[in-house]
Amino acid sequence: MLVADLVGVAVFAASGASAGVAKRLDLFGVIFVGFVAALGGGILRDLVIGAVPPLAFEDWRYATVAAVVATATFWLHPQLARLRRTVLVLDAAGLALFTVTGTLKALDAGVPPVGACLIGMLVGIGGGLGRDLLTGEIPVVLRREIYAVAALMGAVAVVALERLGLHHDLVLLAPAVLIFGIRLLALRRRWSAPLAAPDAR
């Protein structure tokens, strides 16, 4: 589970750092946005379930992974641009991992089902929200494709499977695969959520 978490941290650090490079931030700005993208969702999670200090400050490996990956992204970003497909797949994996572990941690902390689903979804999308707010964008997860809703469906699956008393590994794995699968399908088929009817005014 730690490994899964750190993979998610690395992926989101790369995504945040890429956004920082695109906005012409300096080295430290790039690293900072990488940090927020990688650790922001988990910090929010720990604040709302009362686990202080948050794991991102408690365990040095989180910050280290985020810093190393963000720094590497700063230097290697032209190569990363060519790897755009890979980054999107990794981002889907990160979304899946963060949402599933976030939901489970909330349940373990005694949060009721509906709240645990919301927290899980927030952990999954929170880093991306922070990244976009810092770089002055309307958060992309609110605008494009099936993203937050894939996380929410996975979070609901975690709660359902956990209620059924299934084995812990399955409770983690099956919803993670679900989120990952929905997300990849949405990317491949260019699924997107409906827009509201244009205003008659």
Added chain:
Amino acid sequence: MLVADLVGVAVFAASGASAGVAKRLDLFGVIFVGFVAALGGGILRDLVIGAVPPLAFEDWRYATVAAVVATATFWLHPQLARLRRTVLVLDAAGLALFTVTGTLKALDAGVPPVGACLIGMLVGIGGGLGRDLLTGEIPVVLRREIYAVAALMGAVAVVALERLGLHHDLVLLAPAVLIFGIRLLALRRRWSAPLAAPDAR
């Protein structure tokens, strides 16, 4: 008090969802901004007074009301646009309810008077702040009319009446009416706060 709270949630969910529709967010983005507007202030309040997990995650009715109202706003927004006056009145009611209950909860949690007023004001305006940050706007409560200051005056009234040992209902009701009244008067008379003198440079 629960009913009052849920009315506030519904009003702010509608206001957040409307902002999301105006920014051409997709269905899930609209719902998410509605959530943040409806529940953000209360979550912030619970974090600063140490009531974790926040009520919005603890009690499923909050999230459900926010989700239903935001979804309805997504489909019905052209009709809502014609109800603009109604929405502004409801928004004033939401501001009043959230500020008053927020101040009282902070006092009950042992926060001193000045801090409780600030927290109350933050609960009242916090959802709107979150909504505007997510949609890439400078928060409207900082730019226009008498808004935050109406909340602050109501919060001060809560603390004063509570100190006088008045009946709980009166401590809630009178300041709520005060905020609501100031806000409506400010809208009707187009009151606004002063701007700084233009820069001489």
Added chain:
Amino acid sequence: MLVADLVGVAVFAASGASAGVAKRLDLFGVIFVGFVAALGGGILRDLVIGAVPPLAFEDWRYATVAAVVATATFWLHPQLARLRRTVLVLDAAGLALFTVTGTLKALDAGVPPVGACLIGMLVGIGGGLGRDLLTGEIPVVLRREIYAVAALMGAVAVVALERLGLHHDLVLLAPAVLIFGIRLLALRRRWSAPLAAPDAR
């Protein structure tokens, strides 16, 4: 230490209020941005170390200093504009004070070294981040000059000196002078952090 903290609050309140004036916010908007700039970093610090309610709500002097300075800035801002150099020096002092006290408070609360450094840096730069987010700017600390990294170096120095068991005053003072000095040098010599190579696309 309280005096040092309140000086930092005053400086950041002035910086936040100036940003609000520049964005043509009204009086209350200006005060609010001043508040966020002055108290935001400390509130974040107290939330992550579990010290609720945060000091900014617990001790009325914080809010009072922030409100008085922000209001004064609203009326006096043309004079302040001519004092730009002074404001930058005071801002460097505020960064130094907040980072050092933030790191030490995190250590005292039992946060491990790496986490304490991150928290200290966040306290130092957090107010400026909040100010820029509220006024719709990409945070200037991410874009320009040596700022966050000066804070981080000071935070590391605090942890190192504290580990050496040095006297409390020295643990505070030496890193504060370090941050202040780096920041002033960076301003005078126009040091800035590297940008990533432009994209080949």
